[in-house]
Amino acid sequence: MNKIMIVDDDPELRTTIAEIIEQEGFAVQTAETADQALKLLEKSFFDLVLLDMVMPGTDGVAAIVLITKLSPRTRIVMMTAYASIENAVQALQQGADDYLSKPFKIEALLTTVRKNLQEARFAECAEAVDSDGVFQGLANLLRRRIIILLQQQGNMRFMDLVRALGVEDHTKVNFHLKVLREAGFIEQNEGKTYTLTAAGNKAAACLAYISKSLQTTN
Incomplete structure (x- = not known):
């Protein structure tokens, strides 16, 4: 608020x-x-x-x-x-x-x-996107979808993410999860569950805001 x-x-x-x-x-x-x-x-x-x-x-x-x-x-x-x-x-x-x-x-x-x-x-959001790490995290559509999914669901296991994304190549999903971890957007707990970090939640909010703004403009 x-x-x-x-x-x-x-x-x-x-x-x-x-x-x-x-x-x-x-x-x-x-x-x-x-x-x-x-x-x-x-x-x-x-x-x-x-x-x-x-x-x-x-x-x-x-x-x-x-x-x-x-x-x-x-x-x-x-x-x-x-x-x-x-x-x-x-x-x-x-x-x-x-x-x-x-x-x-x-x-x-x-x-x-x-x-x-x-x-x-x-x-x-503009300041965040100017950051190299943030840009790397958001540049790929699949990574953006992962962030949005985790923001909506709260936390998800690997196979739940794969099914929700509808991607057959598990290696590809694993690669993008690694990129998001290295960029500081997500983390994985001992139970192998993925969740958004504070930076990930901020990125999700920015993605939602930008998407809404584009819809309003169009």
């Missing part, structure tokens, strides 16, 4: 935004100041921070740099009632990923949230 933080000194607006986003199935935490937000980020990762520009103490623009340094993968959407091209440019130059002008409609808020989470997911 994606985690989102709302940072705004207006308690009513903070609560309202939190309720809207929670209804969409996201995990939400709130902070009244940038300093409180930084303390939360030290304890836990957040996929997205909705950050007010004007707050007591550390303002939003100054907080962008601090948040980016503390949690580089966290996307930042600047919120401000003082909408202007200058403010938008300033926020983006400091490292914000997007900009939302107050007052905003619920659909505009949710569209911005979804878009930024999707872009973060795509960036994560």
Whole structure:
């Protein structure tokens, strides 16, 4: 589940935004100041921070740099009632990923949230695919099918995999399993059962995301 933080000194607006986003199935935490937000980020990762520009103490623009340094993968959407091209440019130059002008409609808020989470997911997948080991693991169709099967089934023995893949050449399956093990995508326990590693689960999620994106594009 994606985690989102709302940072705004207006308690009513903070609560309202939190309720809207929670209804969409996201995990939400709130902070009244940038300093409180930084303390939360030290304890836990957040996929997205909705950050007010004007707050007591550390303002939003100054907080962008601090948040980016503390949690580089966290996307930042600047919120401000003082909408202007200058403010938008300033926020983006400091490292914000997007900009939302107050007052905003619920659909505009949710569209911005979804878009930024999707872009973060795509960036994560693109970064993973740039890795030589990941590319080697995903380049072959049969290896991709193995990863997806293990993601769906949880764990499988060798012959169960062979039957599910519909491949007569057992040596070929064994070869691709070896490649996936060496790339760090799968592991085999003492009972000879294959399972996905953390990297394998990440690869499976990326494959599902890319497949869905291609279907949406087409």
